[in-house]
Amino acid sequence: MRIATWNINSVNRRIEHLSGWLESAQPDVVCLQETKCATGDFPELMFTGLGYESVALGTGAWNGVAILSRVGLDHVRDNLAEQPEWEGKVEPRAIAATCGGIRVWSLYIPNGRTPEHDHYQYKLRWLKALSETAATELAVHPDLMLLGDFNVAPTDDDVYDIEAFRDSTHVTDQERAGLKLLESVGLTEIEPRPLKYDRAFTFWDYRQLCFPKNRGMRIDLVYATPAVADRVTDAYADREARKGKSASDHAPVVVDLQD
DNA sequence: ATGTCCGATGATATCGGA
Numbered sequence: 001m002r003i004a005t006w007n008i009n010s011v012n013r014r015i016e017h018l019s020g021w022l023e024s025a026q027p028d029v030v031c032l033q034e035t036k037c038a039t040g041d042f043p044e045l046m047f048t049g050l051g052y053e054s055v056a057l058g059t060g061a062w063n064g065v066a067i068l069s070r071v072g073l074d075h076v077r078d079n080l081a082e083q084p085e086w087e088g089k090v091e092p093r094a095i096a097a098t099c100g101g102i103r104v105w106s107l108y109i110p111n112g113r114t115p116e117h118d119h120y121q122y123k124l125r126w127l128k129a130l131s132e133t134a135a136t137e138l139a140v141h142p143d144l145m146l147l148g149d150f151n152v153a154p155t156d157d158d159v160y161d162i163e164a165f166r167d168s169t170h171v172t173d174q175e176r177a178g179l180k181l182l183e184s185v186g187l188t189e190i191e192p193r194p195l196k197y198d199r200a201f202t203f204w205d206y207r208q209l210c211f212p213k214n215r216g217m218r219i220d221l222v223y224a225t226p227a228v229a230d231r232v233t234d235a236y237a238d239r240e241a242r243k244g245k246s247a248s249d250h251a252p253v254v255v256d257l258q259d
Numbered sequence: 260a261t262g263t264c265c266g267a268t269g270a271t272a273t274c275g276g277a
Contacts, residue, residue: 009277010265034277036266061266062276111277151277205277206263249264249277 001071001100001257003029005147005220006241007108007203007250011035011066014248015046021241022050025254028071029099031106031147035064039092042066057092064092065108065148071100080133084125086110093126096137102228102257103141105134107148112169120169123151127178135185138225146187146223149203149250152179154189157199158218170219179221187223192235192253200237203250211242220253231257 004027008014011032022030035042035058042056053073058064067073077096085091093108107130112123130146138144152175156162165171183189194200201216210216222235234256242251 013265034265113276205261206265207261209262 001029001102001259002027002254003031003099003102003104003145003147003257004252004254005031005033005106005149005222006252007033007149007220007248009034009036009248009250011064012037012041012043013246015043017241017244017246017248019046019050021252022052022068025238025252027254028069029102029104030068030252031104032066032068033064033106033108033149035066036061037064055095055097057095059092062091063108065095065106067095067097067099067104067106069097069099072098074098080126080129081136082129082132084122084129086119086122094130098141101143103137103144105137105144105146105148107146107150109148109150109152111151112175115167115169115172123169124174124178127175128181131178131181131185134182134187134223138186142225142227144187144225145228146182147253148221149219150179150221151219152176152221153217153219154179154221158201160201160215160217164215170217182223187225188229190222190224190229190232190235190255192222192237192255195236195239200253201239201251202237202253204242206249220250222253222255228257233258
């Protein structure tokens with residue numbers, strides 16, 4: 001079984017790019033983030049035509065998550081338990097479903113903006129709530145995976161130059177402690193291999209020619225229970241999918257599991 | 260020139276967010 005996660009940066013802007021990738025990569029399950037469309041505007045029929053069931057959660061211009069599956073899609077759940085709010089609202093950043101026997105979460109962790117910003121505290125609260133939901137879910141589902149845009153680089157080596165991230169989010173100890181909470185409840189990170197160069201970056205800013213210069217970050221992550229991690233046969237960041245016109249600023253992460 | 264892009268506004272350019 002092949003399962004992937006991809007921050008698509010507007011699913012409707014990315015229809016052609018995404019459908020081409022689905023046909024070439026042939027994933028069985030895909031977690032999407034930043035779909036940027038309301039639940040009812042999700043291009044469900046396009047995915048049906050490609051053989052995928054789908055479920056989406058979105059409000060419009062911002063955020064939005066979805067799951068595509070061609071191995072079943074059941075027991076859908078929206079949002080974390082007691083998901084922290086931003087400006088009084090629960091944002092569409094988490095959706096779960098059971099696909100091919102795996103409990104799958106598609107997640108879009110808040111960006112944080114700057115370490116001084118309220119959004120950064122929101123991000124930390126969100127990571128804590130995620131670990132709590134993960135703990136209760138994995139008690140019921142031994143085959144659990146969390147996939148998505150975590151907006152945190154796990155180590156200094158997961159950004160192109162740590163010196164460029166002084167006073168920035170994504171690399172602080174507190175954010176990384178948020179990831180450690182996931183490990184403390186029994187999840188392990190599945191680290192992808194790079195297809196090119198030495199590091200498996202998953203995001204390159206559109207600005208300043210970051211992609212051609214390979215000024216990237218590894219912030220799209222996969223966490224799994226030991227039962228799932230033991231089945232991993234391969235994992236890679238597909239930087240090829242970041243190429244070309246009308247690409248997302250993120251690349252997909254692909255994980256292969258033994259059946 | 261943030262060497263950019265997205266979606267929304269009340270546009271026909273500008274803005275917030277990333």
